[in-house]
Amino acid sequence: MTMGTETRAAEAVRVSGASKRFGRVTAFADVDLVVRRGEIHALLGENGAGKTTLVKMLAGLETADSGEFWIDGEPIGDLDARSARDRGVALVQQHFTLVPTLTASENLVLARRESAVLPSTKVARARLTELVDRFGLDVRDGVPVSALSVGEQQRLEILRALDADAGVLLLDEPTAVLTGAEATALLGVCRRLADEGRAVVIITHRLSEVIDGCDRVTVLRDGSVVLADATVAEHSAAGLADAMVGREMGDARHREPTTTADGDARPARLRVDGVSSGVLRGVSFGVAAGEVLGVAGVDGNGQAELEAVLAAIVVPESGRVTLDGEELPHGRPRERIGRRVAYIPSDRYATALVRPMSLADNVELGRGGWWRPRRQVRQRAVEDRLARWDVRSAGAAAAVRSLSGGNAQKLVLARELDEVPDLVITCHPTRGLDPGAARTVAERVLDAADDGAAVVWMGAELEEVLAVSHRVIVLSRGRITGTFERPFDRSAIGLAMGGASRSTPPATPDDDSHGNSGSGS
Incomplete structure (x- = not known):
């Protein structure tokens, strides 16, 4: 396929009156969409609005119940994956389809193989090098894909699409897990x-990516188009957010802790003392009941190691973690549940949910022993919980893989927070969620703090961390380089993220329980 400036204004894709249902759930109804060459078109909407189903349909991975479709002006009947690929339509899905044990070049040629015989390693590497040089998407070769960063894996997925000479590139949440x-x-x-x-x-x-990087935008809400083929320059981020959710959007904000000790000092409920693990070096801090402690920093500076230690997934090299004076189990995550510790992990699908299993089975993961109540009783209890947490699905028997990202995250919350915990460890809890779902998740976590839980909130979005937290610690190169109280000094926090040791004076006299041995202050 040869593309040039003469095709820039041409319609690449047109969809008219498309509808799709999954049982009782309507993914979208009577949707129109126009995508032009030479433009970046943003597709916005709350989780569950139908966006992913729509692009899967364009890539031939889902079949519409009704509607008309054109690619490059040619009407299309039944569109399957092969015919979509032959017409230059490629989809990079939110959940990667790479083979983790193969190298980047092997994954590249595997995607385009035309026979049972794969090209030689030399040919595969040469092809990868050619694509990397042409498109400026740097990807390491010679190591298993599992050893690549998430960003490298994302770039490799895009290179595979471009290797197929894609003229229409569909990217589903491409930046959700990127720095x-x-x-x-x-x-x-x-x-x-x-x-x-x-x-x-x-x-x-x-929304900042839409405003700064896209030409046009279409907004879906509850399966219908509410803003069609609009010029991005004519809309604000706030206006687009309102269109997505059908109401004015605010942000979840921190609330003053309801649990306090004598005077202003609040003793720590969670204590982390001198913990080292991987890049994490000698980290100490405390979190009081009813307090939200934010953990800020550039990814790769110890957040993942701190998450694994707090969640009892790994045994730290040194140091200890205690909750209400009792040491938490290390390397025994199942025992964490008995200690009333809620864990909302950074990767909900890899760590929290089993996608082929039902919602009911996922709600009960790790809870109780082998005994289960009668099926009807169990089903009713799970349905009640799903309703309380507003998990929109086809029912408790539906597979988790049928859920949108926002509803999958609410399912995790329904399991972890339905019974008030003593400690909440939440890592990137709003990653990949629309503003409405993100606010709901944040509010639910803050509710747990209101009920007396100590909360550790790790996030990549600094503004979000600052919005929900009472205090913030900054991790840089595995050490705490700053502890900050409200009102937050963003400039000082930025310096701390870069490795400069900075702190604001503590607001409470309980230096021991709120201490930070690595702050350098």
């Missing part, structure tokens, strides 16, 4: 691809 710098670089690549005459469709919940 800010990686996301900016990816949007730059998308702009270059559009400038070459390709059509790029991006599903994202980061």
